[in-house]
Structure formats: C-alpha cells, structure tokens
Amino acid sequence: MEAGHPPSRTRRPRVSDPPDVPLTDLAALDYLVGGATVGVGVLDTDLRFRYVNRALERINGIPAAEHLGRTVTDLLPELAAPMDALRGVLDDGRPRDVTHSGRTPASDDPGLRFWQSTYHRLERDGEVHGLVALVLETSASLSQLQELEHVRRHLSLLDTAATRIGTTLDMNTTCHELADHVVPALADVASVEVFVPEAGKSVRPAPEGVIRLRRAGMAAVPELREAVRQFGQPGEYVDYPKGGIVTRCLETNRPEVQNLISDEQLIRSSPHPERVAAYRALGFHSLCIVPLAARGRSLGALALVRADDSPHFTDEDVVIAKELAARAVVDLDHASHYTVEHGIALELQRALLSEPREPHPHLEVATRYLAAGQGAVVGGDWFDVVPLSASRHLKVMGDVMGHGVEAAVAMSHYRSMVRLLAADDVPPHRILERLDLMVERAGIDRAATCLLAVVDRNHGLCQVASAGHLPPVFIDPGSHGRIAEIPVGPPLGTGLGGYETAAVSCGPGTVLFMYTDGLVERRGEDIEASVGRLADLRLPPSGSLDDLLDGVLERFGHDAEDDIAVLASRTRVTETG
Template identity: 65%
Template sequence: MQADEHADEHADSPTPLDSVALAAVIAGTTAAVGVLDTELRYLYVNPALERINGIPAAAHLGRTVAELLPEIDAREDLMLAVLADGRTREIASSGQTPAASGALRRYWHGAYHRLEVAGRVVGVAAVLMEVMASDAEQQQLAQARRHLSLLDAANTRVGTTLDMDTTCAELVDLVVPGLADLATIEVFPRDVAPPVRPAPPGVTRLRRAALTAVPELRERLARFGVAGDYVDYQEDAAVTRCLATNQPVVENLTGDQQLGRLAPSPERVAAYRALGMHSAVIMPVSVRGGPIGVLALVRAGDSPTFTEQDVVVARELAGRAAVDLDHARRFTHEHTIALELQRSLLSEPRRPHPHIEVATRYLPADRSVLVGGDWFDIIPLPDGRHLKAMGDVMGHGVEAAVAMSHYRSLLRLLADEKLPPHRILEQLDRMVERSGLDRAATCLLAVVDRSGGMCQVSSAGHLPPVFIDPGATGTRLGDVPAGPPLGTGYGGYRTTQVRCTPGTVLFMYTDGLVERRGEDIDVSVGRLRELKLPASGDLEELLDEVLDRFGPGAEDDIAVMASRTRRALGGGPGKR
C-alpha cells in the first residue's frame, strides 16, 4: 500500500524527460512564447519571440516591454489585470519592432495566463501569433500616411514667395498626384489682374491661376484649359455654389447630368467626359475677409472616389494656401502703390543747365522685396552752380516712399538758401527731427560749378561718390567723411572739396548696388574703382553696363545717377 502511494506520488510530478520535452516544444514552436514577472519584466523568451522582436533573448531579460519595444502597443493594463484576477485573456497588440519589417505596422494576437508556484503569483505567460491586418485597414493606414506626408510637405513647398500665381502653382503641384489626378486653382480677377472683359450679369468670373495633372492626362488637358484663362460660371455651377456657401462641394459624377452640375457651362461637359472625370471636390479658398477663389480636385480613370478624409485634408491645404495667397495679394497691392508713387516722384531730374549731362536709373529689387525709399535729384543754384543729391530712406513700402517725398521736398526748399552742402544737411537733419518723421535716411550732396574745377561734397551716412576722369586718368572714390544719417538729430557734417574737372563723371548710387550678403561692404564699394566710360562716352550706356554688372543678385532697390559738365560751352546737350 505504501509502495503504491509512492508510485502515485511520482506519477503526479514531472520527470526530467518531461521537462526536456516541454522545453523542446516551447523552443521549437512557431508561436512566440514569453514569460514576464509581476513587474512585467521579461524572464524568458523563446526563439520565435526573439525573431519577432528582432532582439537577442538575453537582451530581453530584466526589461519591460515598454523599455525594450517603445513602438509596441502591448496593452500592459490587460496583462496587469491577468495578474490581478487570474483570468486568462486574449489580447491584440500592434506596432513596430527592430526586426526587418519595412514601414508597415505589425499585428499580434496573444493568449495571456497567470503563473503560480505553491499558490504564489510569480508572473504571466504569453503565447503570441502574428496576424495580418485586413486589406481595408492596410489601405486606410497607407492613405493616412499619404495625407500626413502632404500636410507636412505643404509647410515647406507652398508659399515660398509673395507671388500669387507661384503660390497657386506650388499647391497644385503638391496635391497631384498625392490627392488628385488633376488640380486647378481659380481666383477672382480683382486679386491678380483686371479682367479682359466685363462679366455678364449673373455670371461668376474667375481667373485660372494654376493647373496641372498626372502625366497620362496632360495630353487631354488642353481641352480643359490653360493657366491664365478666364472662366465664367453659371449660377448653378458647382464653383458658384461653393463660393456662395463657403463650403466644399463634392460631386460623384456618374452621368452627363452630374457633370453638367459641375461644369461652368454646358459646352464644357464634353471636355470633362473626354478627360474621364468621375469625382470632383470644389474647395473654397477663403480668409477672414471673404473668398479668394477655389481649389478644384479631380479624379479620373481607375482612381477611387474622394473620401471624407480626402475632403478634410483638402480643406486644411486650402486653408493654409489661403493665408499665403492673402499675404501675396496684400503685398501686390502695396507694392503697386509704392512703386507708382516712387516712379512719380523719381521722374527724370531736369537739367539745371544745357551744358550739364544727366543719366539716371531706378531698378526695383525682385518682387519678394517691397519697393524702398531711394531717390535722387538735381537742383539749379545761383551763379551757374547746381546741387546733385542721392538719398535712401530706411525701410520699404508705401511709408518709405512717402517719407522719401518729404526729404526731397525739404531739400529743394533748403537749396535756395545758398548754403554749403554740410549746412544743408544740418538744416535738413533738424527739420526732419522736428517734423516727427520717424524714418532716418542717408544722403549724399555735391555742389558743382558748371565751369568745373572743384565740387563740394558732404555725406550723411551715405556711401562715397565715384569720379570717372576723362582720358587715362582713371576712376577714384571720393574721400568724403560720412556723418550720421538724417533724422537722428546728431548733426556733425563736413564739406569736402573734391577735384571735378570738366568732363569728369560724378557717379552716385544707393547701397542696393553694392551690398551683398556675406561680403564686406568695403570690398563691394572698392570694385567701383573698376568703372570706365564706354568707348562712346555715353552716360546712358555707362549706366547700362553698371547695372548689367552689379545689378544681378541685388536684394534691395538700386538708384544710380551719372552726370558731368560738358567741356565745350558751345556743344549741345548730351543724351539723357
């Protein structure tokens, strides 16, 4: 009886052979097996789990899932629940591991059991199998990644300039093919250019600012139109409805009736059908002041119809573009006003005497920079003398151009006082300070006697003049001390006598001609010593050569003036 009892006792205990077999099964199974302690730290992983995680087994031990695999949603809360109540649970988890799996998210289904020894809870065992996400889930994940990529790219690829058409082109190039097979942006004509003809009553007229399509549709794109076209939309067209409600219009185009609701006119239906269109989204491009235009997205051929997520992304992109387009619109408006004002004020200066030759140029910087306050003038003085002036008001825009007109008017008033150049600058400095004009300016004055010989030069923070002597004498920079800019109230200007014989060309300029990023201004100014009169001796040709050489790369406006006293009093006036 006792022997039988011992036999039964050994039958309930695992033999060494049983343990070896169990270890072999766990190690050899394709299922991933792991054991974690009560703190959810790894105690054991089998080779299958080691391969799934892409981390050696030894590296697992003593570390939690969160520490080891931070990109895994392992549901630690459910594992703790298994430890707490002992109820086995099936848990789904997902994420990415260091194992080579590409960029796709991986999915696992696991069974989790509580482990006990002599009635004491020691951990949890997990048996995992990798499963594949459904095709729909995979497509949704891929679509979400594309959408996020589009939104991220919009931050750097759209709105790089203050030009409306460029901004529109950047947006349509971004959304094709990522969001549509064809895309166009159309804006109200008042925001870009005046319409070529008045729109009929009840018709909404837009200007197509940008248009693009995937390569396979480009040959048929001509029937759709080109950038720059004016398009008239009837009252019931999708674009008109979109602008009226300031809400997107989504059309699934299953027939000519639906196409007709989208088209600006019945004649355009055939072009839409030839393009193979089957879905369209018309999205308003609006700012707080109202609509600027619309963004139209089209899908054709085998492309899927637009989803709600597509519409959400399109709305976000249109909203971001609207801000950039509004900035461009405001810039264009202000730039046009400032440029016209400056041009009206910088009409070619009159020649104070028929024996004085004058040539001038004003060159605005590119459209990304507002027009500035550059100015020049020649003012006749008593006794055959004349005052030459070159100035540059700080800042840009309409305010700078208006301030420039004040400086120019005050200078003409003071020039009649028969003062030397430095006294003119002192008076001008005081008057500007008292007037409350809050924009400082640099200014270079030169008083020249038409008989030649010497000229008086004074500078208020301006760059030195250049003298190009006739013959082989050469070119020299005027050694003129520069006092403080005007409008500071400091004064302290000096007049310098500079040799200026008949035939010597006095060349004056603003800093836009020579300032270049990353280069010392003294080096840039020093290159002006290389200026030479062209073989013809013509001042207009001289300025053409100067701007061809120094103009490219300018980041600020450029004003230049070349003048000289003719040698022979009997000669006629030079070319202007």
C-alpha cells in the same frame, strides 16, 4: 496500431490513400493540424492535393474532398499560384516563402486577396513524396497597411504644407505653391483661382450673371501637363456661370464634390461648355471645389480634378483638402494684403521717381531703378537733380530705411524737403544739417541715408556731403573710376548732426556716378570690398551714360537682395567751355 501513432478514436482523415504515403502519416498530420488556424495542404510529386485541413478548406471556399487528386490551377483558376516555386521545392528541397494573390470562391469581394505561403519538401529514406504547404491569408493585414499608408501620406501632406506654401508674400507664387502641393497627392489637375484687386490695373467688368476669378496657380501630373494648357494659363481671367459647382462653393463657403460627373453637370459648371468633349478626352471624371476664405472675405477657390483610373473623391479627401485650404488661406490673405500695398507703393514710387528733367542744356543725366525681385517689397530709394544757378546744380541720392507704403511716403517727404532747402543755395553739409532738424520736428520715424553733390561746371569742382551714404564714383574721360574719399556723417533722422562737405575735382566730361547700397551690398561680403569693385567702372565705347548704367546693372544687379537706384551725370564739353 503502430507505436507513436494516434489511437483509433482519431477522426478519420479526409484523404485518399496514395500508394507511396502511408495513410497513418496523414492521419497523424490531421490530428496535429486539422484544427490549426493556418491553412495546411499536402501535395504529391505531381502537385495534386492529398490532404487539406479545415483552415485551407475555408480559405479556398471548396470542400476538402473536392481538393483531393486535383492541382491548384485545376481547382483555383483565378489564383496566381506560384507553380515555379512549388516545382523548385521538389527539385532542390529548399523551402520557399511566397506572397501571391488572386480570387477564390470563399469571397464575393471582387477585389484581389493576398496570401503568404511557405512550402517544404516531404522526404522519407531519401525518397521525395511531395510537399506540404502552409498558407496564411494576409488580405486584411495588407488592407490595414494600405489604409495606414494612405493616412500617413495625408498627414505628411499637411505637415509639409507649412514649409512649401507661403514662402513669399507674392500672391501668384503662393497660389502656384498650393497647386503644386496637392498634385499628385490629392488630384491629377489642380487650379487656384482668386479674386485679386490689382492696384494700378484696369480689369474689364464681368458679364452679368457670372463670377469672375483670376487663375493664379495651376499644376498637373506629367501626362496631363501639356494637354491642360489648352484650358488657359495662370494670369488669365475665368468667368463661371451661376448655378455651377464653383459658384455654389463660393456662395455657400462649403466644399462641393461631383464624382463621376455627367456631361450635363460639366456643361453647367464649365466656364466654356464647348470644352466638355476635351475634358472627356482627357478622362476627367471627378471634381472637388474647396473655398478659400479669410476673416469673412472670399479669396477664391481651390479646384481639384481626377482623371482616368484615379479613384473618386472620398469624404477623407475632402477633409484633407479643407485643412490644406485653411492653412494656405492664411498665407494667401497676407499675400493679398501685400499685393494691394505693394501696388500702391509701386505707383507712388514710380510717380516720385519720374525721370528728373535736365536742369541745364550743358548737363547730361541718366537714371535707373531696379527692384530686387518680382516679389520684392518696394523700398525707399530715390534720386533727384535740382538746378541752383546757371552753372551749378544739386544731385541727390537717398535711401529710406524699410519698405512698403510707409517707406515710400517717407521718401516723398525727404525728397520734398531737400528741394525746399536746396533753394537757399547753401553748401551740401548745411542742407543735411537743416534736413536732419526738419525730419525730427516733422516726426518722421524712418531714418535715411543721403548723398548730396553740388557740381560747379565753371570751376570744375564737386562739393559732396554724406549722411551715412556710400561714396560716389568719378569716371574721368578715358580712365577708370575713382572712388571719392569723403567724410561720412550719421544717417538723417538721428538728430546727431556732424556733417562735412568735401571738394572733389570734376571737370567737363567727368561722370559722377551715385548709387544706393543695393548695388553693392551682398551677404557675407565686406562692404568696402564690394564698393572697391566700382573702381573698375569706365565709360563704354559708345560714351553713352545710358549704356554705362545698363552695363552696371547687368554686372552688379542680377543677385541684388535690395532695390537699386543709380544716377550718372556729366557736364558736356563745349567749344566755349
């Protein structure tokens, strides 16, 4: 035995004796790595096995003796062997680290297995004899990483829900946000369907034996987005039959899951059984319905659909969907209450802001009201025109602080009191003084700004008084607007008084333009600069007051952050004056 080699008691290596590699070298290798946990294999220059240790034998699931003299592809046809990397190591001698996958007889699991392998060239005296492969299975590690990534995605989905759902108090917006949030993380298609009382709207009664929901939000992955439009759009009502998955979910207030759903189940659960063929054509195979309920009241349901090669719903998916629904339902509950209040306030405001009748045939009046946005809360803006005598009339523009039903009710009180006080035909500042006292005595806890203007067409004058309101604009025929410089007293409801009346020339044909602060007030801009832009106003070529207001709202109303009320009036020019 040569010096430096293992003694004769070493176990006989399981190798053939290649003519160019001494048997004693492989025996030494087996002595060193035969019991190692990492797989070790030696291949000759034809990439045929000359040695495998016990770990590689277990990894491949093939006895060591059956490896010898065979290539990797001969031995393991279902393994994506990195043959180019092996040949590259033989050619240039640079080690390679490669991750590869496949299947071996060592496992009955139909799924792929993964390995991390490192290859080194074997040389002696400048002559290449083959290469050595070190193989470590990473399937379990990858599975754990995938599971951790799955959990991370779910946690991220929950964490971001707070900032992406419930950004407004609009019911439809909240439902769209919920549907968008769960696609594609939890579903290929999602629909949020709710019971929503719609103030001021009549809804035909549902047929007997069905539950009617309104589809308020819907989302789908890009490849299904156009196709699912055939099943209806947000805003439509959907009737679900008794005994289906949706009605069971609503009745029990528990999630319902149907994986690999059958045609019979689809027919029983679908609002339109004839659509089953279309569902199948799109690859729908699994449903998860999660109830949306708050304070013992059912709001509706979140429907999740998976299609094509997406996996079926797991228990973990249901837990995540329930948690998301629980977080979103708080916002949906607030939005639901808001929808009712908003509808009542809007109807009340519409009734109170009915177009004021023209108090005299010599007077032209045009008005507009513009809400700040689709989801905006109704405010307390109002306008009015009150006849005083054959040649005089009172114009009113006001804005109650706050929004919602209470603001609209307070606005109705203010408007009624102004009409009552106007009957005494006193100067505008006297009306404001008395109104301020009446508000305090009536216990109205919402302050308001108000601008009063009494126009006397016989004398060509306008008496103006302001309670914290922005100044009016006068537009003379053929000229730009002039912003009236008038004293401004405190808002109504403060009890401070101190109002004054200013006289402004206002001859026949001069337009009096009044507005609320929503028209000009912009964040980060000085209010005087905003009001100053109104000096550019002039009558349009048509001379129409309606065209004037339409142009004003088009110019100033697009980025308004508050409701806008505007009123334009003028005394007609007649031959008799």
